Amino acid sequence: MEHQPIVAELKGITKRFPGIVANDNISFQLRKGEIHALLGENGAGKSTLMNILFGLYQPDEGHIEINGEPVVIDGAGKAIELRIGMVHQHFKLVKPFTVAENIILGNEPTKGIEVDIKSANVRVRELSDQYGLKVDPRFRIEDITVGMQQRVEILKTLYRGADILIFDEPSAVLTVQEIDELMEILRALAREGKSIIIITHKLKEIMALADTCTVIRRGKVVGSVNVKESSERQLAELMVGRSVNFQVNKEKSKPGKAILELSGLTVQGEHGKAVVEDVTFQIRAGEIFGIAGVDGNGQTQLVEAITGMRKANSGSIKVNGKELFGASVRNVTEAGVSHIPEDRHKHGLVLDFTVSENMVLNNYYKEPYSRTGILNYKAIDDNASKLAQQFDVRMSSIHTEARQLSGGNQQKAIIARELTRDPELIIAVQPTRGLDVGAIEFVHKQLVEARNAGKAVLLVSFELEELYGLSDRLAVIYEGRIMGQMEADEKNEEQIGLMMAGNVMGDAQRHTV
Incomplete structure (x- = not known):
């Protein structure tokens, strides 16, 4: 050249x-x-x-x-x-x-x-x-x-x-x-x-x-x-500016009791066709459960149903034994569910609010951020300063509007807010989309630490390498149905590829024998 x-x-x-x-x-x-x-x-x-x-x-x-x-x-x-x-x-x-x-x-x-x-x-x-x-x-x-x-x-x-x-x-x-x-x-x-x-x-x-x-x-x-x-x-x-570890370091999981239990969950789309069909699985404390699949196969609607953003048609959604079918977003949040959403602009942040305000979006009405209905801005600002430092969110000030941050720093702000609420279940959808290698390494470490601390993690990603690196168990979704589940260390890439194309697990295994 x-x-x-x-x-x-x-x-x-x-x-x-x-x-x-x-x-x-x-x-x-x-x-x-x-x-x-x-x-x-x-x-x-x-x-x-x-x-x-x-x-x-x-x-x-x-x-x-x-x-x-x-x-x-x-x-x-x-x-x-x-x-x-x-x-x-x-x-x-x-x-x-x-x-x-x-x-x-x-x-x-x-x-x-x-x-x-x-x-x-x-x-x-x-x-x-x-x-x-x-x-x-x-x-x-x-x-x-x-x-x-x-x-x-x-x-x-x-x-x-x-x-x-x-x-x-x-x-x-x-x-x-x-x-x-x-x-x-x-x-x-x-x-x-x-x-x-x-x-x-x-x-x-x-x-x-x-x-x-x-x-x-x-x-x-x-x-x-x-x-x-x-x-x-x-x-x-x-x-x-430093060496980066491309491998996710994690010990074998020691799963505990079931935190999330889905049974026969079905969600209809705009045209009456089921976009999530009869989905059943559970995620236990201390494990990362990954969902693989090509974009547009019901992942979005599944997560929206679990988090209360979309009404499911039938089935059961339990967190810690509590039925959340039909619950509001706030009820789901109160039940100990954190959500790192797929679309950070639409569902993760209020872009015209400051970073400080965005950091308390789901608990601003509680002590110490609110007393008798009046917001305590000092506590809100102290929280934002602490989280920005802890999660390396780079900006000119905590009073900067969220829309002024780069995409990666917006993502880190959401992750900081969601992981520090001491949730029981963390739902992470495309958590590293748009992040650089240093930030990806950081986010992966945070999710593994949450899992080691006994949290249940549902990871939805289109990056197979990310799913392989982080998941303890893996399921494949195709046209709203679960094609099969497996332990991550039993994974077979060809088999997963076939399931992503619509073969149920038994068929996929026959193809790969």
Whole structure:
């Protein structure tokens, strides 16, 4: 790559926000046809730097050169003019519109005074075919998968002529198969001469995809490496500043009495079809029970039924022998259940509340946080300061709004709140989604410590390695039904794969004999 011309260069970029230096004198080069990974912990300053290149923020110091020419990128419009495109982590699409309508939005081809949707469809299809994106321009956004929506965002940047493409955590919301397909698409774009920056903290993806990796730690560049000459371990150490243990250290579990007992639990979906069907299992004190399965097979509805967020249709949900079928969220919480939810924005935090307020969302009405109906803000703030320190939640102040935190620090705030309530049962859904390796190691350690302290843990994850590393027992769910259960040390990956595709355990075992 070194002989290729530099297409974008950031020189001495510094960006400050109240109480924090997000980027501290950062320099960065991108070459033509290169896939360049920008790696760093949650809150290291990666997204800030790329938002500066895309014109969403202005640097306090430093400047940018595109194709050797100094430029001022004072907005996204200017970035697009300079042939820079950005695919954000949270897509910016209009759901009721078609693929083509979204792609041409704000840049519509016209025929007389009318929008020429026919020529737009043709152009979108041409681009889709050229880069192997396989997108039908006539489909509505609300009817296509998340992975397909991401391809629409990619097409949008290509339609506007982008030569430099920035991807912010592109695989965070994708299934394993969609991630493989995305990698192929990115390689195809690079072969066509596009220059790509990927903001990520997934080391496996960097090793499989990137040519170069620049590592940022706490707002400063700590190194740029040629990926072929590096390793996951070296990148992890550069990122967090210490050696990282990829293995989960845990002794064999010593399970006690049953804490959670589900019997014949059935939940109907929007169209009357059962999305959770006759689910029966129990989780004992001092064990982690993992649920594996492809996203969308009833995991969400199962957890919502247990936590009181969704009404189940039949069956029994007992915690410590107490029947919680039909109980409210507060009743479930009061029964000793903690919940690390799948969607941290929708169900984990109130984004407009401060970090301090978010840390007491489920016990603000109790002593010492409330006396005779009046909130005791000193106790609330003291609690937040203690938890932020204990769980390494990084922010400018405990009075910062939750929406200002990076995704990883939002997740750590939720985990801090949920694990320190002394629960009997911890329900952790995708607890490390969007976290860097250092934070993942920390969260895994917290869950194992909770289990060692006699808590029951229900772990729902789409990351099989995480389930294998943490679980003492494992179940597989497919279309709302449990296909089989096994001790974690008896696991057979091929058998689990077959169960995830809909084979019940006996059938899966026959396939693998």
